[in-house]
Amino acid sequence: MAKNPPLKKIRFGIVGVGHMGSYHLNVVSTLPTHELVGVFDAKLDYAKDKAELFNTEAFETYDALLQNVDALTIAVPTHLHYEYAKKALERGIHVLVEKPITLDIAQAEELIALAKNKNCILQVGHVERFNGAVMALGKIVTEPLLIQARRLNPYSGRIVDAGVVLDLLIHDIDIAVNLVKRPLVKHSAFGSAITGKHEDIAVIELQFEGGCIATLTASRLSQYKERAMTITQKNNYLILNYGTQEIEIHRQGNSVTVTAPDEIKYSQESIVERVFIHKDNPLKSEHEHFYKCITGEEKPMVSGASDLATLKIALESVKQILGNS
Ligand SMILES: NC(=O)c1ccc[n+]([C@@H]2O[C@H](COP(=O)([O-])OP(=O)(O)OC[C@H]3O[C@@H](n4cnc5c(N)ncnc54)[C@H](O)[C@@H]3O)[C@@H](O)[C@H]2O)c1
Known part of the structure; x- marks a missing residue:
């Protein structure tokens, strides 16, 4: 009998492991399609505790995490979304950024254009879209x-x-x-x-x-x-x-x-x-959809324009x- 092809795992990171980042950690650590590479948070001790809990690594810098991932979730306070997302997209890393995308329209437009230019998926964490109801x-x-x-x-x-x-x-x-x-x-x-x-x-x-x-x-x-x-x-x-x-x-x-x-x-x-x-x-x-958009199995449910x-x-x-x- 023909064997199923091995699952294509994506190397995944999480930035900001506070309230929302912890929910992401919880989910990503269970997904067979994801290899949880590590986390980064401004509070290193806090990041280390979370990393230990989820059997992953706490990176000391954002750059170090970026060197090791294909995709990441950004769950830092909103005023930091732009700089963190921009840095990741510039390196060709797919980004699932928590809502709201930014605090500024021009910054949001720039990130959407950058993602397109780099052929990256940029998904905004409007989690209610994935509510069954x-x-x-x-x-x-x-x-x-x-x-x-x-x-x-x-x-x-x-x-x-x-x-x-x-x-x-x-x-x-x-x-x-x-x-x-x-x-x-x-x-x-x-x-x-x-x-x-x-x-x-x-x-x-x-x-x-x-x-x-x-x-x-x-x-x-x-x-x-x-x-x-x-x-x-x-x-x-x-x-x-x-x-x-x-x-x-x-x-x-x-x-x-x-x-x-x-x-x-x-x-x-x-x-x-x-x-x-x-x-x-x-x-x-939300994460399964993000993954399928990256692998080309699905088209983003909601456009950047929306x-x-x-x-x-x-x-x-x-x-x-x-x-x-
Ligand atoms: N989708 C949702 O329903 C939902 C719900 C809650 C929050 N959010 C969004 O998630 C984001 C985070 O909110 P939260 O409630 O988790 O906040 P939080 O304060 O609990 O967590 C933020 C984390 O970011 C870290 N951080 C702060 N500055 C940093 C920096 N410069 N570099 C790296 N890490 C840094 C903090 O140490 C903290 O661990 C916000 O954008 C918020 O709007 C979304």
């Missing part, structure tokens, strides 16, 4: 009329170089933009900066060509974690729970009010369908919010 959404949503999202977190104080728009809300901007696939015609953003100079609470309203409206809310000051999106279409209403990766489809919604002499009764009915969803770890799916559109909306929202607060 979000992947299913793409097949169900054909004509969205109204998109509403709520993304709430308790305060953590971890992200200090960006506000809640670039930290949390950007996920929902990314999903809304990629669902509607129409140009934006109106955009307003409100918010407040309570703990420091960046906004902690934000509400943005987007209107797309064709009329679809999105209202996206995020807070990192709520004593509750919630990740939900609802979508109104002409013939159905969808409720998506990012946490449980579930979608409910409500159809033939009907409300009846019966008025009798002693009471008024209100009832609401609809047919509810629970969509079967293939659930997996979204970060694992990443830029998302970042532009996010940055314009921050400008409106901080200008108004």
Whole structure:
């Protein structure tokens, strides 16, 4: 019997092994397609502890790590994404950079052009795109009329170089933009900066060509974690729970009010369908897609142009919010 060809392993590194970098380590160390070569972090002792835990090496410099990898994840604070990604791409190394790609449009454009020029894959870590429910959404949503999202977190104080728009809300901007696939015609953003100079609470309203409206809310000051999106279409209403990766489809919604002499009764009915969803770890799916883009088995799910559109909306929202607060 013919043997399967040996798996082509990619030599992989992780830069920044804090909160998000540790999740990447956790996933990459389990992938049969990846050889985890090592990590780099400004806090060397910390990097050594993580490396020991995952049976890999802690490199003392970024350059040393770059000399040994084909691809890497960049999970350092956002203001450092540009310099770290640029250095890697210049050497022809494929980059999976955490979201947001950069804090600046010109820098994002430069990285996208550089990746193209060097024939490298540059993927932005919009992990929610790989949420099973979000992947299913793409097949169900054909004509969205109204998109509403709520993304709430308790305060953590971890992200200090960006506000809640670039930290949390950007996920929902990314999903809304990629669902509607129409140009934006109106955009307003409100918010407040309570703990420091960046906004902690934000509400943005987007209107797309064709009329679809999105209202996206995020807070990192709520004593509750919630990740939900609802979508109104002409013939159905969808409720998506990012946490449980579930979608409910409500159809033939009907409300009846019966008025009798002693009471008024209100009832609401609809047919509810629970969509079967293939659930997996979204970060694992993100890495598998990145790998398949590198090997040419898949085309990048989302284009650089779409990443830029998302970042532009996010940055314009921050400008409106901080200008108004
Ligand atoms: N995709 C998601 O859902 C998601 C979630 C959380 C964070 N993020 C993104 O991940 C990035 C990191 O966020 P985090 O929450 O992990 O932050 P973090 O502070 O927990 O981790 C950042 C790590 O980078 C290291 N670091 C700092 N400066 C460095 C430098 N100059 N060189 C090398 N290493 C350096 C720190 O020591 C730390 O270990 C941010 O861009 C953030 O937006 C994405």
